Ligand SMILES: [Zn+2]
């Protein structure tokens with residue numbers, strides 16, 4: 456036999472349970488993140504005045520094949536944008552050989 460007291464307790468239980476379920480579902484389901492994360496290129500790595508830097512300022516990607524390839528991999532072309540060194544190192548690459556003709560002036 457169901458008394459009013461039992462019925463009331465059942466009602467409270469159901470209310471608590473459903474409110475808990477709602478709370479759980481709202482906290483368990485965070486904001487939807489269905490926007491695909493586009494590969495972000497670190498434009499700060501662009502060499503100032505470089506081809507990519509100029510293109511970026513013009514609002515378009517650099518057209519250099521090497522830069523396009525790097526951009527596809529969400530990278531910055533290392534060929535055109537060498538990593539900035541701490542110290543201003545002098546030209547480490549060997550200068551063009553067989554060009555030691557003295558400047559004639
Ligand atoms: Zn470039």
Ligand SMILES: [Zn+2]
Nearest residue numbers: 521522532535
């Ligand atoms: Zn490049």
